[in-house]
Amino acid sequence: MNNDQLEGKWKQIKGEFKQKYGKVTDDDATYSEGKFDEMLGRLQERTGKSKEELKKEIDRW
Numbered sequence: 001m002n003n004d005q006l007e008g009k010w011k012q013i014k015g016e017f018k019q020k021y022g023k024v025t026d027d028d029a030t031y032s033e034g035k036f037d038e039m040l041g042r043l044q045e046r047t048g049k050s051k052e053e054l055k056k057e058i059d060r061w
Contacts, residue, residue: 007051008044011037 018034021027043054 002048004048004050005045008041008046011041011044011051013041015039015041 015034015036015038018037019031020034022029022031022034040051040054043049044051047054049057
């Protein structure tokens, strides 16, 4: 597992935490941000690409 994949795993955990926190406080923005972080983390883990590479790809869509 390379550094980008490891960072991706951490972002998934952080995203899940934000989702749970968002549910507790009924903060939709925090929940949505958590879902996005989790998605980026999963993509990083599976592709081995950096966060910046993935964000550029998403922006091009």
